[in-house]
Structure formats: C-alpha cells, structure tokens
Amino acid sequence: MATIKQVSELAGVSLATVSRVINDTDQVKPATRAKVEDAMKKLGYRPNFIAQSLASNKSNTVGYVVPELHGSFFGDMLSGSERLLKKAKKHLFIAAGHSNEEDEIKAIESLLGRRCDALILHLEAVSNDYLIELSKDNVDFVVVNRYIPEIADRCISLDNVKGGYIATKTLIRYGHRDIAYISGSLWKSDAADRLAGHKQALQDANIPYNRLRVFEGNFQASSGYEGMLSFLNSGQAPTAVACANDEMAYGAADAIRERGLSIPDDISLVGFDNIEFSRFSHPKLSTVDYPTRAIGETAANWILSRIYGQGPFDATHIFMPELISRDSIAMLKSDKA
Amino acid sequence: MATIKQVSELAGVSLATVSRVINDTDQVKPATRAKVEDAMKKLGYRPNFIAQSLASNKSNTVGYVVPELHGSFFGDMLSGSERLLKKAKKHLFIAAGHSNEEDEIKAIESLLGRRCDALILHLEAVSNDYLIELSKDNVDFVVVNRYIPEIADRCISLDNVKGGYIATKTLIRYGHRDIAYISGSLWKSDAADRLAGHKQALQDANIPYNRLRVFEGNFQASSGYEGMLSFLNSGQAPTAVACANDEMAYGAADAIRERGLSIPDDISLVGFDNIEFSRFSHPKLSTVDYPTRAIGETAANWILSRIYGQGPFDATHIFMPELISRDSIAMLKSDKA
C-alpha cells in the first residue's frame, strides 16, 4: 500500500504538499498538483483513513447503533440517514445493540473508541440515566425513538402514546367496543407507550379496560398469531384488534383466517408502523404511520447541523403519528353490537 | 479522552505495560495488572481504536458493501454475518453501493482506506473484470450473490438459473402453459439468471417462448403491479405468473385482485426470495427460498477462516434453491386448458 511519503518522493515534493492536494486545503500550484496527482495514480495511492483520523482527530464518520440489522424497519431508518450523510461526505458506522444492555453499551463504547464524530442511538435496553450521563460526558449524540425530558433537544421520536391512541380511537369510531390489543414487549418504551395510548382511548370512550384483552407479544409476527389465538379461544372473539406493529397484525390475520373468519367483516384489524408491505397486503392494512425515513433523516440533519455545521437545522423532534386508512377496518355489524 | 500515557503515569508503569494489559498479550504480574486496571477505571480510559489500528496495521473490522440499506433483504443477510463476526470480536463496517458503479467503487475504496482486514462484496454494477483485478491486488474479499468463474472460490451465491427454473417448472407441473414472467432489472445478473432459468423450463416443456409474456420490472412491488396490469390488458390473461422476487409478486397480486380475479383459483403466482413476510401473506406465497441468512453466515465464515484463521471452513459456495410450496399455486382448471 503506497504511502504519502512514497508519493512525495516520486513527485519530488514534500509530504505537506501531497497532503495539501489530497485535502484540497491550501493553494497548490497547478503544475505541482499535477505532478502529485500523477504520482498518486502511478502508485495506486489510497489515503489511509486511519492515519488521517488519528492525525486530524476527527473521523468524518458518525456511528449508528440499531437494535437489529434484520427486518426492514431499521434498514429503512438507516437508509434515511445514510443518504444525507453520504451527500455531506460523512460515513456511517453501524453497530447492533441486540436489545440488551451489555451489547448496547459495548456498541457505544466501540463507536466512541473509533472516534466517531457523533452518534445516533437507537437503544432499547439502556437506561435513560445512562444516556443523561453520557450527555454530560462531552460526547455528541442524538437519541432516536425515545423521549427523555432531561435531554429533550437530543431526542427524535414519534409520539407513541398518541399513535396507540389514534389506532384504538379509530376502531372505536367504527363502532367497536370489544377491542383486543396485541402489544410488543412491554419493557420496551415504545411498546409501553403504545399500550398506554390504547388504554387512554378506551377510557375516553368509557370502555372498561379488560386485561384479558391484552396480549404481550414481542413485535414478531408469530407472537401476533399466538396472541390472536388466545383471544379466539377465549370464548368470545373480540370484534376488533389493535396491534403494536404491522408484523404482529399479519400474524393475527393469519390466525383469524385459519378460523374461517374474515378481515374486516368479522374482525377489524389495525397495525402500527406502516411497513412497506402493508400497501400490498390483502386486505391492505390500516395502520399508524411511523415516519421511519423522516426520522432517520432528521437524525442525520441534527448531526450535520450541530456537529459538522452544515445542512438544515430541523426543529421538529417529536413526530405526530397519522392513521393510514386502508381496508382492514370495518363498521361494527349491528348484529354484533 | 484519557490516553495510554496518562494511564501509565497514574499507574506508575511504562506505556508498554499498559499496552500489554489492554491486549492481554504478554505476561504481566497480577499486581501490576491490577494497578493498571485501576488507573484505567479511574480515568475512564477507552482504547483508541484508530491508534491501535494504525500501529498494529490491522483493524479487526470487515467491510461489507450492500446495494441498499432499506428493505429487509440485505438487512437479513447482514444480520447473518454480523452475528458470527461479533462472536469472533470482529466489527462490521457497512457501506451502500446504491446499485451504481461509481458508488460501488467508492464504497470499496473507502473500506480499503479504512484498512478493513477483509471485505464482503454484494455488488450489482461493477464488472467481473474489476473484481478479478481486485483479487490480484492483494485485497481479501468474498463476493456474495454473484458467480465469477475466474475467482469461483471467492464467490458465495445461489444458483439463480436453477431457481428461475424450478419456479416455472412447478407452474408447469400444475398444468400451466400460459405462464407470464415478471423480471427484475435485466442488467442485474441475478435477474438475468432467473429469467434464463424460466426460459429453460419453458423450453424443456416444449412451451414456445413469447416475449410478450415477459415484463421487465425493477424488483419493486409497484413494478410487479404494472407488469401484471400489462398482462391483464393484453386480451388474454395468463393462467400463471412467475415473479423474480416476492415483492413484485405482491404487486402483481394486488393487480390481480383489482380485476376481481382470485389467487390461485384464477391465476397462480410464484415468487422468489421467500421474504419473511411470505409466510404470513394471504394467500401464503409459494416461492423459491433464498437462504439470505445462510449466505451471510457463509460469507462471514469464509473471512473468519481464511483471514483470521478461526472458525469453520465452509466448502459450500453455491447454494441450491428450493421451492417453498404454499398456497398461491393451483392446478390449472380444465375449462381453461
């Protein structure tokens, strides 16, 4: 691997000059520049990013911790950030936190050890306190998908409570009163928030809360299936069910059909997240939109503007969810009322 | 940020000793080790990965170029690699190639500049020749999802021709002869291979190839929709359609239903990839399984064994596709025969 030194020798100039043409930092005489560029080409020179970072004390890379790499949800979010960052010539270093505290902290440490200029943190297990401490620690980061009052300006999130609320509220508007809920793992703040919204909507409509109508799944389709089964086997099937994400809604739909029941005629269904797929499913799923891409972009812009001093300064940090109305919710049939 | 030097001073030992305890490389007297670890804790020391890499000339990180970050396909593959690499304490640096040559090459250069110990390359635009050159260039890499005879030992792929073949073959077994095909962008080798397999199956069954029964989509659901529409509008609807991926199959399904037609009673459908979702769709999609996770894992193992000298040495490089039989294919109804 050719070094800057070899280039400088071949070109007959000093190290500094080569560095100048690489970084396009100072004025360099065109003729000199040409000589250097020639030499670089001849040697197949490729800047050593590692050395650059060490010497300049910045890496031009931002670290991103996601819960998982698989599935489309996080990829979509990452993609939003990546496109913006790339435009600004910043790189993205991705690490997975695997939804457990040890790995999440390791991931953060590792990104910091790499001297990432800033971090985007999508965490599930780590405590708010840890993050609050981190913020005092002179490390630049944004938190995504979590709202922490003490560091609100660093948090970019969707109002999950409201999302849970409008999902159930919509079902209620369609006349439903026996509404079951399939939740995500409740130790995750977004799952808990969505459920809270559901309860609130019930309460606002004077529908008594029945804990047997809540199933704690894990955000995976199979748990939606199980959850639905448990409702179906309870003697009286609910007329509608709200799910904490689209995946589980599809699992639930599967169980409903297995019973020979139809969606939405027999049971109405509402999801959450609005994954790509939900526009093409059958029936098309009514669901709460999670602005994945926009949140990813906002996170990138936060960093671009605060840390690198470029790009727009987005003021919006809390996104308001909207219900995407499609074909999985129907008016409650009167014979069931 | 504390440095090794500060640690050494606080602990009253030399730089070298601190380095030893960090890397657990040489023997260090327990008492000394304790002093050092104490000092590290007190200072909140965190090894500077950048400096380590520069000094040791290895980064313990493998670079991974994917076409895109969004969608679930690449995420699943990455996830397979990540889990194995993580176990071996290697890190993953992910870059997106965005399906165009410039970005793909930039991504590779950038990963090399970071002194990644090895690369996993999932490319679409770059030529085989470029990769063959690269292999002579003393850089360690595996190619995923592409088969290049000259560097076959570095290629991990699915036999896409065979995949296309069995999809169509299955349709033929079910009595279909008017089989349409919705392809991916044909400049992508996997799309071209799958189509080739389709044609071969037709030929083997003495079904004349009709170019009007092939629509070139782009692997996105919406193009499947369009493609299906074009077949539907052609005067005579095909009795079955094979799609080059599941997403497009869902787009096609949407178009079929819009016409009031049913799957599989009126039109049979077969997909490709077997995305997570296809187990939960309605009807459940029959499709060719793409072993995403296994391929990701094999790529990781390739690197682990060849470059880092650890982990199993997988000999299998070409995966054989299987058809997952579900509910979207039906026997051709005799009145249509």
Added chain:
DNA sequence: ATGAAAGCGCTAACAC
C-alpha cells in the same frame, strides 16, 4: 516481567 524507543501514515503549525 518491565521499560525505552522507534515507528504506523498522516495533519497542522510554523518557517521560508
């Protein structure tokens, strides 16, 4: 078992 010292490849003052 531990220390001294020479780099790793580059940037960033500072001279000229």
Added chain:
DNA sequence: GTGTTAGCGCTTTCAT
C-alpha cells in the same frame, strides 16, 4: 506556494 517538523495514541521490537 512549499518544506520542516512535531505530534496523534498506540504497538512492537529490543534491551534489561
């Protein structure tokens, strides 16, 4: 406009 030089934080011989 270009060269000199001192680091950046660490690993790694080579001594001791």
